[in-house]
Ligand code: NAD
């Protein structure tokens with residue numbers, strides 16, 4: 001049995017990771033400040049004596065005797081990370097420093113949940129890990145994109161300077177149960193709108209693309225990456241390479257939910273990336289991993305989750 005700390009553990013991805021690691025028989029500490037996390041996400045886990053919930057903000061230093069740290073604490077939806085952009089930068093940067101300081105002190109492995117946003121509005125598609133990105137440093141998304149880039153820098157420098165045992169994964173758009181209905185991201189927005197027969201809000205002309213990964217595929221890759229040898233530090237792309245336009249996504253969701261919703265078009269937010277598709281050659285080779293859940297199947301699970309959520 002390992003002792004594992006998950007920062008941001010009450011959020012969407014964190015709650016699935018907590019469950020998976022508990023199911024494997026580990027001791028799990030879930031640390032969260034509940035900015036975008038929800039205690040309901042981890043409620044079913046609280047009966048397990050190997051699960052601990054800790055209210056703490058990762059901006060402040062902390063101590064715990066653990067073998068592994070998964071650093072997920074950071075709002076991920078544009079509306080949430082732009083709500084208090086200074087706090088978002090602080091969460092990424094101070095959160096990284098505090099996780100790295102602890103990992104160095106106790107020789108734990110620490111994994112950074114980085115993002116495809118480090119590629120910004122990419123000039124190449126698909127994006128490979130060696131691409132340095134095309135990021136606006138002074139725009140409305142910069143608090144998240146540059147915060148995450150700085151966190152990657154810190155991870156690499158702690159590794160080079162202090163031999164800290166790091167792993168960096170770059171997560172592409174991920175969806176599934178436990179997303180907040182008002183999360184603001186495209187899949188939760190479209191499903192919640194479709195189930196309520198409200199207008200489906202496409203930003204821009206809907207021709208921008210994203211590649212959507214179901215959450216259990218991501219969690220499998222995270223667990224595999226943590227188990228790799230210390231020389232495998234990443235960064236490594238984790239995502240589903242099947243790329244869709246946002247307009248096509250809206251049509252699929254309307255059809256699946258048999259919704260009466262109409263599509264309406266709203267202004268495109270500043271610096272919205274035009275395309276996203278992960279090159280996962282490295283993940284396949286290093287982790288022996290590739291996504292298993294298609295968009296069709298993953299949407300069914302997620303629609304089912306939101307249908308029950310809205311009935312509650
Ligand atoms: P989420 O917003 O559901 O979860 C983030 C969690 O972190 C929440 O529980 C929130 O309360 C907590 N948190 C935020 N600031 C904190 C702070 N200062 N101290 C302690 N806890 C704090 O988002 P998610 O989709 O589950 O994302 C988890 C991680 O994965 C984030 O780091 C995000 O950047 C990264 N990521 C997610 C995606 C995606 O598509 N979901 C893509 C790329 C990267």
Ligand code: UDP
Pocket residue numbers: 077078173184185186187189190201202203204208210246268269272273
């Ligand atoms: N989007 C949209 N309607 C919505 C929410 C998002 O058209 O109600 C678009 C958004 O402009 C972007 C894409 O969907 O082009 C993905 O947005 P999301 O916030 O989910 O993720 P990110 O932009 O961070 O990849």
